[in-house]
Amino acid sequence: MRTDFALGLRRITCFDAGRGPWRDQREYVCSIGIRELEWTRQFGKPQVNDFPHNNIVKGEVSPETYMDLLEKYLSTSPYILPEGRGNPLNKPTLHHPDLNQLVAHWDHLAAEAGKSEKIKCPVQFDADDVEEFYRIEENWFKATILLEYWRSLLDDLGQDRWVRNESYEKVVEINRQLKKEWLDEAEDEEDGISVERYWPFQDHELVD
Template sequence: MERVPGKELEHTWYTMTLEERKDVVEKIVNIEKILFAIRFPASGSLYFKESLSDNITTVDMSPDVSCGETDKFCIGPSTELLWWYQRRDELTVNRGPWETSEDLLTAVGQRELIWLQRFGERRFPREPLYREFYGRQKVDPQVQIDNLLDYLKAAPHIVPEREELNRPTIRHPDLSPNNVFISESGDITGVIDWQHSTILPIFLQAKILKHFQNYGDDDSENFRPPKLPENFDSLTESEKEREEELYRRRQLHYFYLGFTSRNNKPHFNAMGTYDLFVKNRLYDTVGRPWEGDNTSLKAELVHTSIYWSDVATSVMKQAGFPAKFSETEVTKCVDIDAKQKNVDAQMQRLRDFIGVNIEGWVPTESYEEAREKERYIKHQMLEAAETEDERRELDENWPFQDHEELD
């Protein structure tokens, strides 16, 4: 192992010019272009053959002159963290390799179902601000079990019928700015943290990188060129900071999508239709560990049922969605889901201001500044509370309080 030369992109992005930022984003897209061009025989993770014992199921790589000595490699079980998170390593489940998209879609749902049946207990939602949506009561894992059973009914019928969309494709699991290193001249010198890389059907890999996307913003979703507001110079300093952050987010989204459309056609084409977006979002949600949220998966199932004629295979289009929801169920679910998404957006703005990620991590050198900002926000919110009950509730459910770290 050796140290990667250069600096983390995260530390240099804010001081870059517009042209320098565009150049780096294009280089990241070009790295993905190389990855997307590699042909794999199955989904899972990539291993040296010699590193796996004989009792582990593998699929050999096909000979490919462009990839060098492929006979040294094979596809084995997924190393994605979610397959091993919170005692999932103890489950007897199909971790791959998967030779069909249906096998993969089913395996993810079964993993979460088996985990809940074995370890699920009534609990409060992990996100404190969700708790009022469930009457401040512990939620029942059986609700999520029922959601997973509904998902498993639908999963075999959302596999794309176009074979090119099922092509196994590798992607870096977290191509965030702190995993990309660049030189003083702006060249990418290295990308770290590949250990959880997975190979998935391209229709499940096709999305804007998590740290580059700006979904929920009208300008970004309609691919409008980013720009600062005309009255920017007359804004207060805090308003300028907010607008500059929004401008940066829009830039990332715009540049990434633009360069992908030009340089990585297979990726861009797989992102191009709404039915694939629906399938992708359903897959992401079903694989998310249950932490007291009984709404998000059901909301995605409801959404999928609405677009079933576009999402389903030809045979199932006329048959209808395989699970039934009452009008009352749908109304309640959609309402809570909207409230949770609003909380998520508020929390993201707070995290951006404080400078922490979703797990609460902050660079060591920024810790004291982050704590000071967190205390300031909490003080302001406590001051704004109108009653003692509101203040007590805010204090008890403060989202940035210390909590046990889970593996």
């Protein structure tokens, strides 16, 4: 079992915040944010994205930044789903891709959720923030497509990064070649470090 997975599983199983039972679907939606927020408060550490995403959002992402976004999510969570359980919008098909979309369509969503009174959206972003978000989002999607292409070359390597025994040697060699290709194309030392330290398919320590 990988070290990071084992520690994450251990923390999740001993964590009680927001685990229910829930009175209704809206309380459940809220509990997701509560659980994530409390987990981040207790265990959150600065994180650096793996390559190639670390070239889009550079440097460490602090737990405080993530917690701020979770607080924004919690402030909007009571309005994401309608009150009535029989409402068609409570079927597991409604998806809000991000807070920017939720804020942009706030009035429409509030109306769909059965709110007859005018409710001011509790989250606001200025124009510069929105423009920066969409710039990052476009590049992030491109990096994700590249990452999924690499996964396809590596025997459809999953998120857990486990490799089938019969294809292990082949996957290791392809991974080595992919990494070397990007290291060879590095424009400077910083680019090389970005690849070397944060290559997404690194070896991981195993624990019992």
